Amino acid sequence: MRAPRRDARANRESILSAATTALSVDPHASIDTIARGAGLSRRALYGHFEDRDTLVRELIANGASRFNDIALRIDDTDPRVALGRLTAMLWNEAAHVQVAASIALDEQHVSSTAEALAPLRRRVVDLVREGQAAGSLRNDVPAVTLARLIEETARTVITRMDAASPDALSLAVRAVLSISGLSWREAQALLAAHPDLVATQS
Amino acid sequence: MRAPRRDARANRESILSAATTALSVDPHASIDTIARGAGLSRRALYGHFEDRDTLVRELIANGASRFNDIALRIDDTDPRVALGRLTAMLWNEAAHVQVAASIALDEQHVSSTAEALAPLRRRVVDLVREGQAAGSLRNDVPAVTLARLIEETARTVITRMDAASPDALSLAVRAVLSISGLSWREAQALLAAHPDLVATQS
């Protein structure tokens, strides 16, 4: 036994990245498509991942830990701002959100995905409860339901609206604030008061 | 040549109905699954539809004409009420919405689906323009974008939120009103003023 080669580790990363790209476009992309996207042969991929399932599991774990990290790093005191920021930060992970969404739709992986995303979901529920208690978020829907609604809205607006548009990010944030109960003018005022939310980072 | 048999026509309908059910659960349901769901053999299905594509096309046409009919039948003068009613009526077509959504995601059928749904989309854009002109809908987003946002929200809330819940319908309508720019209290007031929107028809 000797140390693993440096290029092998790089190839493994290439595969994961190619898989993210390929699966975000077509959730049923073949192993061959992914391998070729990584500049490798299909056969070589099997040297890095036991099978399709193993690869997919790693993608879930990857994405989930990104999302969960983001969720736990949010520290705004105003839950509305926190939800807006969460949306904005996830918007920058669009490809990963795409993949997670596609995989989550797959009957095969739905439960493991749900499990992996538990911390993110928990954080959203907590923010919603806080906002409802403070009277800044809508109160006509149970917290858990509203959290789900917010999650679905974020996913929809990140994965299905034109990401190339210059104010796609701002649109995503405003959509989440709207579904959270704010009127469009309130959402607009909140964005004006927190321009950092939607700032294009240099 | 003789008149076609009565049971044959019924079987054809069974297939369409089974396909709607099966594909709303799993967009990749096999021909065999659909045929069995209709109480027929796989082989018999091919007596009614040339191939999978033909069947899918008919489902699209079916769903689209249902949706378009609904959209054109809405005659509320207040665009907010009209959008709410449209959502409520589509909510009662959940299975068809599911199927249309699944099919629309398929690269294969995306353009023909878009074409078939054009009247519905046109109606939504018109309602949005009207509401924006009247100042009752949000003005921070171009009409076409808002229409798309409304469409995506309706789809999401109809196909992905718990349809079994007693106020699933009301939730769907409020979600659409929220994304249209109303605050949750405004949406609530509007629903209170128009209880027929969310009435469970007897």
Place this chain on the structure above:
DNA sequence: ATTAACTTGCACATAACTGTGCAAGTTTTT
């Protein structure tokens, strides 16, 4: 009751995948 319309079951051809074995190469490490 007869006939045409349907349905069934089975066999078959085809296609697109997944995953494995192996021999022959290439690249990195030592």
Place this chain on the structure above:
DNA sequence: AAAAACTTGCACAGTTATGTGCAAGTTAAT
């Protein structure tokens, strides 16, 4: 330079679909 690590291409087996042909049966119309 030698050895281990990695990649490649090809062959192969297995799976799951789709769509067709045909003979035998069943069912509805006349």
